[in-house]
Amino acid sequence: MSSTELDVVGVGNAIVDVLTRTDDEFLARHGLIKGAMRLIDEREAQSLYEAMAPGLETSGGSAANTMAGVASLGGRPAYIGRVKQDQLGEIFCHDLQALGVHLAVPASTIGPATARSLILVTPDAQRTMNTYLGACVDLGPEDIDEALVRRGKITYLEGYLWDRPRAKQAFLRAAQVAAAAGRQVALSLSDSFCVDRHRDSFLELVKEHVDILFANEAEVKSLYQTDSFESAAQQARAHTSLAVLTRGPRGSVLLSGSEHVEIAAEPLERLVDTTGAGDLYAAGVLFGMTHGYSLAESGRRGAIAAAEVISHYGARPEAQLAELTQRTLHPPAL
Amino acid sequence: MSSTELDVVGVGNAIVDVLTRTDDEFLARHGLIKGAMRLIDEREAQSLYEAMAPGLETSGGSAANTMAGVASLGGRPAYIGRVKQDQLGEIFCHDLQALGVHLAVPASTIGPATARSLILVTPDAQRTMNTYLGACVDLGPEDIDEALVRRGKITYLEGYLWDRPRAKQAFLRAAQVAAAAGRQVALSLSDSFCVDRHRDSFLELVKEHVDILFANEAEVKSLYQTDSFESAAQQARAHTSLAVLTRGPRGSVLLSGSEHVEIAAEPLERLVDTTGAGDLYAAGVLFGMTHGYSLAESGRRGAIAAAEVISHYGARPEAQLAELTQRTLHPPAL
Numbered sequence: 048m049s050s051t052e053l054d055v056v057g058v059g060n061a062i063v064d065v066l067t068r069t070d071d072e073f074l075a076r077h078g079l080i081k082g083a084m085r086l087i088d089e090r091e092a093q094s095l096y097e098a099m100a101p102g103l104e105t106s107g108g109s110a111a112n113t114m115a116g117v118a119s120l121g122g123r124p125a126y127i128g129r130v131k132q133d134q135l136g137e138i139f140c141h142d143l144q145a146l147g148v149h150l151a152v153p154a155s156t157i158g159p160a161t162a163r164s165l166i167l168v169t170p171d172a173q174r175t176m177n178t179y180l181g182a183c184v185d186l187g188p189e190d191i192d193e194a195l196v197r198r199g200k201i202t203y204l205e206g207y208l209w210d211r212p213r214a215k216q217a218f219l220r221a222a223q224v225a226a227a228a229g230r231q232v233a234l235s236l237s238d239s240f241c242v243d244r245h246r247d248s249f250l251e252l253v254k255e256h257v258d259i260l261f262a263n264e265a266e267v268k269s270l271y272q273t274d275s276f277e278s279a280a281q282q283a284r285a286h287t288s289l290a291v292l293t294r295g296p297r298g299s300v301l302l303s304g305s306e307h308v309e310i311a312a313e314p315l316e317r318l319v320d321t322t323g324a325g326d327l328y329a330a331g332v333l334f335g336m337t338h339g340y341s342l343a344e345s346g347r348r349g350a351i352a353a354a355e356v357i358s359h360y361g362a363r364p365e366a367q368l369a370e371l372t373q374r375t376l377h378p379p380a381l
Numbered sequence: 382m383s384s385t386e387l388d389v390v391g392v393g394n395a396i397v398d399v400l401t402r403t404d405d406e407f408l409a410r411h412g413l414i415k416g417a418m419r420l421i422d423e424r425e426a427q428s429l430y431e432a433m434a435p436g437l438e439t440s441g442g443s444a445a446n447t448m449a450g451v452a453s454l455g456g457r458p459a460y461i462g463r464v465k466q467d468q469l470g471e472i473f474c475h476d477l478q479a480l481g482v483h484l485a486v487p488a489s490t491i492g493p494a495t496a497r498s499l500i501l502v503t504p505d506a507q508r509t510m511n512t513y514l515g516a517c518v519d520l521g522p523e524d525i526d527e528a529l530v531r532r533g534k535i536t537y538l539e540g541y542l543w544d545r546p547r548a549k550q551a552f553l554r555a556a557q558v559a560a561a562a563g564r565q566v567a568l569s570l571s572d573s574f575c576v577d578r579h580r581d582s583f584l585e586l587v588k589e590h591v592d593i594l595f596a597n598e599a600e601v602k603s604l605y606q607t608d609s610f611e612s613a614a615q616q617a618r619a620h621t622s623l624a625v626l627t628r629g630p631r632g633s634v635l636l637s638g639s640e641h642v643e644i645a646a647e648p649l650e651r652l653v654d655t656t657g658a659g660d661l662y663a664a665g666v667l668f669g670m671t672h673g674y675s676l677a678e679s680g681r682r683g684a685i686a687a688a689e690v691i692s693h694y695g696a697r698p699e700a701q702l703a704e705l706t707q708r709t710l711h712p713p714a715l
Binding site: 068096097099100101102103104105106115133134135138141142143145146160161361363365 | 402430431433434435436437438439440449467468469472475476477479480494495695697699
């Protein structure tokens, strides 16, 4: 590959999603908290899978979904993660490569299988994730392709990496390399339970290393331990150069210095599955920010991408987002 | 498992589908015949997969889809096939077991991987299948669980098995065991190109061993080498105790002795992907015939099941067919 500049380099847990429709009763019976992401071990992954209805397998992983979105919008993303050299690993790599995402995904030949997340979608379109990290536990600082990171205008890191010590080191290595190269570092907080597990270190990270913060309302409130969205938003603004905060159907807010932009949620024909909503919102903003768009224009692209992904089953766009965005923002004259 | 009677024992190629949306131009560029099933080797599977857009993986296989349908309708099916002990094999077995299909699926520890079919769905909802048989090539007569076959009221065999000599032996073994036990033998012709490859032996098989024949219009015309559906239908009627012939949007015909029943296609809200249409039509008829329903009632169940599966992406029902059938046949009074 040439040394052309990249828009975004995503680093994350490389995961294949196993999606199944279920009901609240199933969640209750298995003690699962609706809407949350929970880490499970291999034994539990097996017993939960046995109890689940037939599934549908698609590539997932938070930062990987975001890179898929950036590619679909017409951008130039790259992805760093870890799979095993197995069938799910092959599927994961194929699906990103087919979209034109540049991959730096080492495949282990030994050790645990490619990660999978058992995702239960309830009739209210909420997703409850049960993730077996598998080969992701092998991701370490040595997997960070420094030359690749230097080529990205923005390095985008998912908070989920913070759950494993070596992935955390990989995360910090990527952030340091990006900062040293004068590039921006973006962080997605991933999940309010994840924030809860790592609040102090996330807070330190945001203050010291993060230029662009992505969080939803629950996550940013948990980070700053406040019930007030306004208060959390002001603190996030003070600690970063851009805070991008999503509020589901209430839209989103982008805060940068003295700028404050509110974006309405896109109108939806039908809400099917919220998996990937935050990931695709981030894709729209990252694409916008790396293509010279304003905060408002970038946020609108995020809203359009998020609306597309929640209108169908699965965490990656089915539509060509570049075309969908064009059609939505510039409808043909009658 | 107890020795309770089973409704249907399906024997077929155990395959995981990789579904991708594409366009006519892609088919043309790769020399693919729309609507057909083509066998490909590992090398071609790899190069075609590399050229394909991101996919969605779901369990498939013609007879397996039919057994999934019988289970969803509330019946008691079993399935005999062969996978490798790998991730796709595990997914295949999980998906049937989760529906309550009794499995007799030996998993090879060596040899080729679990079979996959690269299915290209064009905007007209037609599917073009490219199947790498993988572990299915190991299916042989020794895999036929004879006690299981004797327990099934009907043994259902897919024509695709005829493509491999040892699978053909397995097919014949199953048919002989079923016949010797006073059970019925059903055959699905699978694909008009498959009929073309094996016309003479299919014809002999139908005349000598098959009680119930499932075919679509193109397949039955190819079998009897005639352009006249009427002529082909009359020959199929003479050679079997029941001929079940589907004609896509023109509905279906069931012929048995002097009985002749025409079933209209169910009205459709939207046609998305025809993958599995014939398999699910067969499921409705097999369920009906093993539950004391008339030809007309059985055919109607086939039409309802087929309409469900073509209204979404993928070859297996998403709805609970027992409930859907009940709701369609007996709508609540206003």
